[in-house]
Amino acid sequence: MSPGGPPIVEVAELSRTFGSRRAVAGVTFSLAAGECLALFGPNGAGKTTLLRVLAGLLRPTSGSARVCGIRLPGGALARSGVGLISHHTMLYEALSPRENVAFAARLYGIRDSRARVDDVLRRMSMLERSEAPVRSLSRGMQQRVSIARAMVHAPQLVLADEPYSGLDDSGARALTALLQDLRSTGTAIIIVTHNLAEGLSLATHAAVMQRGKFVRYDAADRINAGSYATAYREAVAASG
Amino acid sequence: MADILVSAWVIARKDLAIEFRTRSAFLSAVVFSLLGLVIFYYSWDPTAVTATDLAPGVLWVIFTFSGLLGLHRSFGVEMEDHAIDGLLASPVSREAIFLGKAMANLIFVVAVQAIAIPALVVFYNLPLGGIAVPLVAIAILAAIGLVAVGTLFSAMAVNTRLAELLLPMLALPFFVPIVTAAAQVTSKLLSGRPLIEASAWLKLLLAFDILFVVACTLAYPFTVED
Numbered sequence: 534m535s536p537g538g539p540p541i542v543e544v545a546e547l548s549r550t551f552g553s554r555r556a557v558a559g560v561t562f563s564l565a566a567g568e569c570l571a572l573f574g575p576n577g578a579g580k581t582t583l584l585r586v587l588a589g590l591l592r593p594t595s596g597s598a599r600v601c602g603i604r605l606p607g608g609a610l611a612r613s614g615v616g617l618i619s620h621h622t623m624l625y626e627a628l629s630p631r632e633n634v635a636f637a638a639r640l641y642g643i644r645d646s647r648a649r650v651d652d653v654l655r656r657m658s659m660l661e662r663s664e665a666p667v668r669s670l671s672r673g674m675q676q677r678v679s680i681a682r683a684m685v686h687a688p689q690l691v692l693a694d695e696p697y698s699g700l701d702d703s704g705a706r707a708l709t710a711l712l713q714d715l716r717s718t719g720t721a722i723i724i725v726t727h728n729l730a731e732g733l734s735l736a737t738h739a740a741v742m743q744r745g746k747f748v749r750y751d752a753a754d755r756i757n758a759g760s761y762a763t764a765y766r767e768a769v770a771a772s773g
Numbered sequence: 774m775a776d777i778l779v780s781a782w783v784i785a786r787k788d789l790a791i792e793f794r795t796r797s798a799f800l801s802a803v804v805f806s807l808l809g810l811v812i813f814y815y816s817w818d819p820t821a822v823t824a825t826d827l828a829p830g831v832l833w834v835i836f837t838f839s840g841l842l843g844l845h846r847s848f849g850v851e852m853e854d855h856a857i858d859g860l861l862a863s864p865v866s867r868e869a870i871f872l873g874k875a876m877a878n879l880i881f882v883v884a885v886q887a888i889a890i891p892a893l894v895v896f897y898n899l900p901l902g903g904i905a906v907p908l909v910a911i912a913i914l915a916a917i918g919l920v921a922v923g924t925l926f927s928a929m930a931v932n933t934r935l936a937e938l939l940l941p942m943l944a945l946p947f948f949v950p951i952v953t954a955a956a957q958v959t960s961k962l963l964s965g966r967p968l969i970e971a972s973a974w975l976k977l978l979l980a981f982d983i984l985f986v987v988a989c990t991l992a993y994p995f996t997v998e999d
Contacts, residue, residue, distance in 0.1 A: 588862045592998065613864035623859035625787070625850065627794040632787075639783045640863040666794075675854075682859065 538566045539602070541614075541690050541721035542587065546596035548745075549582050556582040558745030559596065564738065566689070569712070569722040571732030573761065574742035575769040580725045583742070584692045587723070588617045601689050613641065616688030620695040622679040626668035630659050630678040633667060634685050641686035653681040656711055658703070672699040680708060684715075691715060693724040697731060709735065729765060733758055743768040777872065780865040784873025789880060791850055798846040799881065802839040806889040809835040814896050824897040829959035832893055833952045836886060836912070837919065837945070843881040844923035845940050847874050848931040861997060871924065871993035875986075878920040886912050904962045911962070911978070915955035918982045922947040925989040928996045947985070954978040 542564040549557040557579045564570055572580050585591045587600055589612040598605040601614035617623075624633045631650060638646035654660045657677040667675055676699040683691065691712070697705050712722055712735055726732040733739060739756050741749040741764045749764045792799055813831045851857035860870055890912065894901050901908070923944050930939040954974045961971040968975070 590858060590861055609864040609866055612862055615862065617858070617862045619855065619858065621855035621858065623856050624854060625791055625856055626853055627791045627850075628787070632790065636783070636787050637859065637863070640780065640860070640865050642864070 538719075540565050540599070541568075541601060542723070543599040544587075544596070545598075547583070547586065547593050547598050548595045549579075549586055549591060550594045555745050557586065560742075560745070560747055561596075562738070562740065562747070562750060564690075564721045564723065566719040566721055567716050568737040569716055569724065569735045570738045570740060571736035572723060572725045572740050572742060573727070573729065573732060573765045573768075575771075578742040578768065579745040580742050581694055582745075584617075584694050584723065584725060587690070588612070588615055588692050613686070614689040616683035616686065616691045618680055618683045618691065618693040618696045620698040622667075622675045624667045624675060624679055624682065627666060629664050629666055630654060630670070630681070631663040633678060634682050637682045638685045643686060646685070649685055650681075653684045654678075656684075657681045657707055673701050673704050676700055677704055677707070680711070684711070687720075689720060691720055691722045693722065693726075695725055695727070697726060697728060705731070729758060729762055733761065741765055741768050743771060777866055777869045780869035781872035781876055784860070784865070784870060785876035785880070788847070788850065788874065788877035792843075792846075792877070792881065798843045799884065802842045802881075802885045803888050805842060806835045806839045806885055807892060809838070810889070810892055810896050824899060825963040826960070828893060828897045828899055828963055829956045831897075832890070832959060833915070833956045835889055835893075836882070836915070837948055837952055839885050839889070840878075840882045840916070840919055840923060841941055841944065843885070844878055844920070844927045844944070845930075845937060847878050847924055847927045849927075849936075852931060857997075867994035867997060868990050870997075871928070871990050874928070875920050875924045875989075878924050879916055882916045882920055883913060886916065899963060900965070904965075907968060908959065908962055911955055911958050911975075914978055914982060915951050918951040918978070918985045919948055921982070921985040921989045922951075925993055925996070928993060950981050951978065951985075954981070 540563040545561050547557055547560045548555060560583060574580050586593050587598060589606060592606050600611050603611040605611055634650045634654060635646055638650055643649060651660060654663050657680055659677050659681060662670060662674060667678060680696060696708055700708060716722060724732055724735060733756060736756065737753040739751055739761060740747045748768060817827055926940055926943040930936040930943060933939050954977045957974040958971040
């Protein structure tokens with residue numbers, strides 16, 4: 534499926550403040566089905582806050598955001614189309630990978646989820662370890678399970694906050710293949726990463742964020758890895 | 774409403790599965806209950822106070838404090854690697870999350886009661902005869918109110934550094950009317966008085982149950998909104 538069609542994400546002048554601090558300051562962009570925005574920027578630039586607003590975990594302070602056609606904060610309906618991957622695994626350590634993913638499937642209203650759970654665990658190469666308690670798994674394996682958990686309901690929008698953290702080469706390749714596959718089936722993706730090569734390999738759009746604002750925002754045909762590396766380094770230097 | 778209850782049960786089952794695996798809070802609560810019974814038993818002078826006068830107070834002091842152990846863990850498990858974000862980002866309503874947590878806590882408290890009440894009967898040689906069913910009903914009624922308040926304050930306290938201290942400080946004042954009413958009804962039952970004599974306390978207990986369940990369910994979303 535080629536990118537395009539009605540926007541999955543529409544953000545206009547979105548701001549989010551914490552007290553007097555503006556974590557996100559007037560961000561505007563849109564993303565259609567099958568498109569991927571790679572978001573770069575130094576720590577504290579507001580990337581995670583932007584993702585948390587789009588995931589329904591934070592309310593926008595001003596501006597507007599629509600996800601899957603629903604204006605935020607849109608409650609349960611808006612959240613049902615979103616898959617969230619974070620550098621926190623969001624897993625229960627006492628439960629097995631299968632139980633964690635099946636629990637997520639039930640939260641998203643998937644009945645008879647066994648086949649779906651098996652499928653996402655297989656795609657993240659975790660089917661063989663699916664019955665072991667999560668606490669017995671390595672950090673990278675836990676991250677794979679966390680990704681499977683976020684994918685179990687076939688979301689229209691995937692929000693991935695540093696999804697490669699903790700993954701080994703094999704896990705990173707599996708994740709990249711999964712994200713590319715999702716894009717090809719019409720899922721929109723926003724990926725936050727500090728790895729320019731990984732981010733740009735998936736992206737149809739890219740942005741560099743600094744102090745809550747997009748200081749660069751480009752479509753795929755104008756993305757130049759070298760200039761992004763420079764913009765990213767400048768943003769990190771300016772924030773430090 | 775049916776959707777909310779279905780989602781709540783999914784969350785409750787998950788919490789109970791975690792507690793069944795770890796058994797950390799349940800064992801602590803049972804050990805605390807039994808130790809409390811033993812301590813009260815050996816400090817009791819049967820010639821000064823009868824068993825039927827002492828037992829209701831012992832029972833409800835034990836339930837109150839052992840329940841807090843489970844309530845503290847209720848939202849504690851959600852802080853493991855930010856599992857709460859996964860719950861809040863799902864399409865399940867905030868009210869369903871609260872009710873699911875409360876259901877799991879209620880089953881936890883009732884399970885502790887299922888061990889503590891027979892132990893109390895044995896220790897104090899109580900005349901359980903025909904009052905077993907009403908006593909269990911009162912225990913469950915009181916547990917509903919305690920759990921509703923405790924679950925809400927567990928959610929509020931869990932993000933603070935002093936969560937273990939804050940939860941009892943916040944919850945105990947709200948437990949007072951429930952524990953008082955439950956202890957009064959229990960006292961009437963153990964004294965062999967007809968339940969009608971405790972009807973005012975019973976109504977109070979029911980009223981607080983309804984008030985706390987409704988108010989806490991509606992208040993919970995505000996504890997997780999930024």
